[in-house]
Amino acid sequence: MCMRLDAHQHYWLIERGDYDWITPEVPELYRNFLPSDLKPHLDSHQLDGSITVQAAPTLEETDYLLSLADRDATIVGVVGWIDLFDPEHRRHYERFRKHPKFIGFRIMIQDMPDANVILEPAFIQALNEYVKEDVPIDLLVRSHQLEPLLKLIEQVPGIRGVVDHLGKPPIRSGQMKPWESLMKQIARFPRIYCKLSGMVTEAEHCRWSQEDFNEYVHKVVAMFGPDRVIFGSDWPVCLLSAEYDQVVDVLAEALPKHWGEREHARLFGLNAKAFYKLEKDGVHHEIP
Template identity: 55%
Template sequence: MGCSPCSLNFSGCNSNWGERRVRVDAHQHYWKLERGDYGWISPEMKAIYKDFGPADLLRHLTDNGIDKTIVVQAAPTLRDTEFMLELAASNESIAGIVGWLDLHSPNYLEQFQTFRKHPSFVGFRVMIQEMENADEVLEPEVIEALRHFAGIGFPVDLLMHSSQLPSVLKLLKAVPGLHAVIDHIAKPDIAAGQWQPWAEQMEEIASYPGIYCKLSGMVTEADHRAWQPEQLTPYIRHTLDLFGPERVMFGSDWPVCLLAASYDQVVRTLDEALPKTWGEREKAALFGGNALRFYKLEHLQR
């Protein structure tokens, strides 16, 4: 049996940690350019301006011992979510789909109920990053919708730039029970060496016990051509200190990561930055257990 979904105390877990645990990449994408709703992917992005599907990722998963992945929406459209759910139905490597809902629509609950009929629909993402004014996430209809999802404990991904963290903090105060994960450690400007106010704002975010953080998307916030692993280490360590080993998840952000690094480099850089005091329990939680608990997929661990 796996750990209780509500337990954050490793010492209280009765799992047999001598057994191999399911390893999960908690954040990656698939897309088909001909679908036409990926406006952010341009021909100048040569490394990723092409189609990516499960067959393209399989070798990288095998090489790194990754069993399952969480596929996250790459376009803020209902069609993109439908596309991913179709992929999940025919690919065992996909543990779950994080889709998109139009929270400004009076029909958002109908959208939710339609997607929820699919067992692989495990969450949705709020695209704060794409908002002209990040305070749009505080509009009454959005707050009402997120309070509904907080009430039922449904998982929510939050995507933002670090400059938008003040709005995210206001959101968490308005919806303190939100069961959410911060994508890409909130995208600090690693290339410029940004530390504050990101570090303090993340500390406040971590004070909300229902909020997790994905250690993902860091290489593309660094200098794409000249980043070094040691530049990421302080950001990784600070995030681990704040959220602890029980509220962090590994995510490759593949294939977006290919703009700056290979899948293997992303995995290796995170693994080598982990505290020397971390043992197999902490690593198993980071590389799978926490994602399965957050997205309510604990049955895959048994």
């Protein structure tokens, strides 16, 4: 049986102090979320495990997530954080990579006041180090930052990257442009994947309908194909707008009706295994 994965979720301890964006004014998120909280949802949807992704731009949080992974078998991989503008980024990466469950890192373009800084020579030079080593890299962007991201990919076309949350399209307004045209250009690069995740929080919180999501999913699947899309719940951030079950149901309803067992197996596990180079029974998965 194929391993089924939730390839994008988060854990945190509020008292660690890493998460300045989680405040008492956000009661849905202002508490601890740990593997024991996620386990019932994984079991309910026959998911064998998850990939936990950094939610704070600190090295300490990555260390914490790796320590969680040491203690919990459901965490199959950790996507950490490093700052490519930090002259010491390589030293931090080398330390993290020694952990067997460290599978890559995330660039948080979303939080950059000016996304064009990713086009600076120093950033591109640092990124190229990891591209040469085929390191999986998550790319967190808002839809208005897709143009700088496209320019970055054009300058480092060998990057093994995955665009998180469909590139955060403007689901609230239902707009398609320029998100659609930019994502279509990004999808031309065969080593770029897209996570079908984070949709419910881009819609009107708790007031969305299924129709809000269908066209965005249809377009991403058409752009990237069934072999380059990856399921992620974005739990617990999704709780701002929907429960875990609703997230799964929304995606399932929006998928192409002609999809069969093969396509679903790829979306819900095999593509994540290939992208993140997860190994099982000595098999090493590669992408083109």
